Amino acid sequence: MFLPLLLFLLSVVMTQQTLTSVDFEVFGNVQGVCFRMYTEEEGRSLGLSGWVKNTRQGSVIGQVQGPADRVSEMKYWLEHVGSPSSRIDRAVFSNQKDISKLELHGFSTRY
Template identity: 35%
Template sequence: MNKHLTISGRVQGVGFRYSAQQKAMELNLVGWVKNKPDGTVELEVEGDRSYVSEYIGALKSGLTPFIQVDHIEEQTSKDHKKYNRFSIK
């Protein structure tokens, strides 16, 4: 399963990308995460459907006390881009 996410809230300058990468690696997911100029974070994640769902649930909870996720836009794709790892762009 592949999900493309745009995440808004207090997600820049609070360790979101690093925390998102660590959680993805813990769940054996691949993809990438990057900050956008508008203050949101863009993320693409691939892997087993149940792990992707668990991952998105963890993102919604904020991952750390410093992160506050207000909204996540999700797009699902059946295409797999075959990433090798989860990277921070």
């Protein structure tokens, strides 16, 4: 009697994905190598929202929001892949938190 109810509740929980937001900064040779453009493309292909921007110090900063599993994929991409001509020395992630709804819509480059 309780098994159908339990299965129903489990299916509801499984279909509701946890949304996550995380800030990032990527260091290395990441300016002048289309890093922002490729970051936008990767974020969009993963169905994420966010933004990316060059800093005066030569790094790239931004924020990514979306389903936790896809945000994890994007974090891996930012830390290990990047644009074809980039050289990533390190990526720092901060302010990671679960969110109840997306605060950003779409993926853009900020100037």
